[in-house]
Amino acid sequence: MLFFDAANPAPNPRRVRIFLAEKGLKVPTELLSIMAGDHKKPEFLAVNPLGQIPALKLDDGEVITESIAICRFFEALNPDPPMFGKGPKGVAEVDMWTRRVELRLGTPLSMVWQHSHPFTARVVVPQYKDFGESNRPKVNDALRVFDSALGDRPWLAGKDYSIADIALLCTVDFATFIGMPVPDDMPNLTAWHARASARPSAAA
Ligand SMILES: N[C@@H](CCC(=O)N[C@@H](CS)C(=O)NCC(=O)O)C(=O)O
Structure with a gap:
């Protein structure tokens, strides 16, 4: 899988980074520059036509966007510690x-x-x-x-x-x-x- 990330102060990709850190997970990552407009370039629009970061490309080619949805995906794979409630x-x-x-x-x-x-x-x-x-x-x-x-x-x-x-x-x-x-x-x-x-x- 590949996680499309952007640096602070962008708040939404940071949610995923913090979530992964709490879970002790490391995921292959590509860092995009919002200032350089990477998220609106054709290469990334092919991944997420909404042109927003974060996005997670899975090994089967499917793409999950929306930071909370990406965190839910990792939660389902790694339920401990529970971060979506018990x-x-x-x-x-x-x-x-x-x-x-x-x-x-x-x-x-x-x-x-x-x-x-x-x-x-x-x-x-x-x-x-x-x-x-x-x-x-x-x-x-x-x-x-x-x-x-x-x-x-x-x-x-x-x-x-x-x-x-x-x-x-x-x-x-x-x-x-x-x-x-x-x-x-x-x-x-x-x-x-x-x-x-x-x-x-x-x-x-
Ligand atoms: N609801 C989305 C929001 C994603 C979002 O707005 N990301 C910002 C960076 S923090 C972005 O890509 N903004 C550029 C744009 O909306 O064109 C999520 O939580 O992932």
């Missing part, structure tokens, strides 16, 4: 928090990035600046949901580190990169971020 309730809780990270936080953050950040002005045409800016409060509202939940547990879905935490870590670090760090009045989220960042996998 038992019906545990699995549902991990899924619930992962979806909240992607939908409540990731969506408005992506709108800020695409519509109000100078880095994306070249590729997002037209940028709707007012719309981008209007998403900033939604990002902080979502961060507050996580801060509140983390008041009574070490990790988003309970006592075990999971894919939900990986998704949140990559999103929070990307938010910081684009100028939206965790606000000072969110101590639980700040402490969680320090715990997650101290795991060796966070260096991935």
Whole structure:
């Protein structure tokens, strides 16, 4: 198999790298440059016509895209330690928090990035600046949901580190990169971020 990766600050391929590190897995990797536009070149569009990274090409030629789907694939092959929850309730809780990270936080953050950040002005045409800016409060509202939940547990879905935490870590670090760090009045989220960042996998 071949994993198509891109360097930080790209948050989605990093999810897969952290997941693999938590599992102790090594996968043959091709590093693409988003800055050089490798993900829009014909060679890569032949792998993923969506032109997005990450992608995983399997030995039979099939391609899996979407970072969470790629992680699910590795989870099914390597169930220990479980990163998608244990038992019906545990699995549902991990899924619930992962979806909240992607939908409540990731969506408005992506709108800020695409519509109000100078880095994306070249590729997002037209940028709707007012719309981008209007998403900033939604990002902080979502961060507050996580801060509140983390008041009574070490990790988003309970006592075990999971894919939900990986998704949140990559999103929070990307938010910081684009100028939206965790606000000072969110101590639980700040402490969680320090715990997650101290795991060796966070260096991935
Ligand atoms: N939902 C996808 C998102 C993938 C994605 O947006 N990747 C970014 C890099 S972090 C990308 O390739 N952006 C270029 C583009 O969308 O054109 C996933 O989780 O894998």
